[in-house]
Amino acid sequence: ILYELGSDGTISCSNYEIFLTRDCLAYSKVKPAVNQIDSLVKFCQKHGICVTxxxxxxxxxxxxxxxxxxxxxxxxxxxxxxxxxxxxxx
Known part of the structure:
Protein backbone atom coordinates (compact mmCIF):
# COMPACT_ATOMS: atom_id res chain seq x y z
CA ILE A 1 0.00 0.00 0.00
CA LEU A 2 2.79 2.45 0.89
CA TYR A 3 4.46 1.77 -2.46
CA GLU A 4 1.20 2.47 -4.29
CA LEU A 5 0.85 5.74 -2.37
CA GLY A 6 4.30 6.77 -3.62
CA SER A 7 6.04 6.96 -0.25
CA ASP A 8 8.99 4.84 -1.39
CA GLY A 9 10.32 3.63 -4.72
CA THR A 10 11.22 0.14 -3.55
CA ILE A 11 10.15 -2.77 -1.41
CA SER A 12 12.41 -5.12 0.54
CA CYS A 13 12.17 -8.61 1.93
CA SER A 14 14.03 -10.26 4.76
CA ASN A 15 15.42 -13.79 4.87
CA TYR A 16 13.54 -14.96 1.78
CA GLU A 17 14.75 -18.29 0.48
CA ILE A 18 14.47 -19.06 -3.24
CA PHE A 19 10.89 -20.39 -3.03
CA LEU A 20 9.66 -17.29 -1.16
CA THR A 21 11.45 -14.99 -3.58
CA ARG A 22 9.83 -16.80 -6.52
CA ASP A 23 6.41 -16.41 -4.89
CA CYS A 24 7.06 -12.73 -4.32
CA LEU A 25 8.04 -12.26 -7.97
CA ALA A 26 5.00 -14.20 -9.14
CA TYR A 27 2.38 -12.48 -6.99
CA SER A 28 3.70 -9.02 -6.18
CA LYS A 29 3.21 -6.06 -8.49
CA VAL A 30 6.58 -4.71 -7.35
CA LYS A 31 9.90 -6.55 -7.51
CA PRO A 32 11.89 -6.36 -4.25
CA ALA A 33 15.07 -4.30 -4.47
CA VAL A 34 16.72 -5.92 -1.43
CA ASN A 35 16.69 -9.29 0.33
CA GLN A 36 18.28 -8.99 3.76
CA ILE A 37 19.65 -12.38 4.83
CA ASP A 38 20.85 -11.81 8.40
CA SER A 39 19.22 -14.88 9.93
CA LEU A 40 20.42 -17.08 7.07
CA VAL A 41 24.00 -15.87 7.65
CA LYS A 42 23.70 -16.51 11.39
CA PHE A 43 22.27 -20.00 10.76
CA CYS A 44 25.10 -20.86 8.38
CA GLN A 45 27.73 -19.55 10.81
CA LYS A 46 26.22 -21.64 13.60
CA HIS A 47 26.59 -24.74 11.44
CA GLY A 48 30.06 -23.92 10.11
CA ILE A 49 28.89 -22.99 6.61
CA CYS A 50 30.61 -20.10 4.84
CA VAL A 51 28.30 -17.59 3.14
CA THR A 52 29.78 -15.89 0.08
Missing amino acids: AHAPLGGAEENSELFGSVSCLDDPVLKEIDNPLHGKDN
Missing part, protein backbone atom coordinates in the same frame (compact mmCIF):
# COMPACT_ATOMS: atom_id res chain seq x y z
CA ALA A 53 28.56 -13.21 -2.28
CA HIS A 54 27.60 -14.18 -5.81
CA ALA A 55 29.82 -11.54 -7.41
CA PRO A 56 33.30 -10.93 -6.02
CA LEU A 57 34.87 -7.48 -5.84
CA GLY A 58 34.62 -6.08 -9.34
CA GLY A 59 32.25 -8.81 -10.51
CA ALA A 60 29.57 -6.34 -11.54
CA GLU A 61 31.09 -5.98 -15.01
CA GLU A 62 30.38 -9.64 -15.77
CA ASN A 63 26.87 -9.27 -14.33
CA SER A 64 25.80 -5.95 -15.81
CA GLU A 65 22.23 -7.23 -16.26
CA LEU A 66 22.02 -7.45 -12.45
CA PHE A 67 24.15 -4.51 -11.35
CA GLY A 68 24.01 -2.05 -14.24
CA SER A 69 27.18 -0.21 -15.17
CA VAL A 70 28.35 0.42 -11.60
CA SER A 71 31.81 -0.91 -10.84
CA CYS A 72 33.44 -0.53 -7.44
CA LEU A 73 36.80 -0.82 -9.22
CA ASP A 74 36.24 2.73 -10.48
CA ASP A 75 36.23 4.00 -6.90
CA PRO A 76 39.10 6.51 -6.40
CA VAL A 77 40.06 5.02 -3.01
CA LEU A 78 40.40 1.51 -4.47
CA LYS A 79 42.41 2.89 -7.39
CA GLU A 80 44.79 4.60 -4.95
CA ILE A 81 45.20 1.39 -2.93
CA ASP A 82 45.94 -0.44 -6.19
CA ASN A 83 48.66 2.10 -7.04
CA PRO A 84 52.09 0.38 -6.71
CA LEU A 85 53.43 3.47 -4.92
CA HIS A 86 50.60 3.52 -2.36
CA GLY A 87 51.97 3.79 1.16
CA LYS A 88 55.62 4.10 0.08
CA ASP A 89 57.77 7.09 0.89
CA ASN A 90 59.48 8.46 -2.22
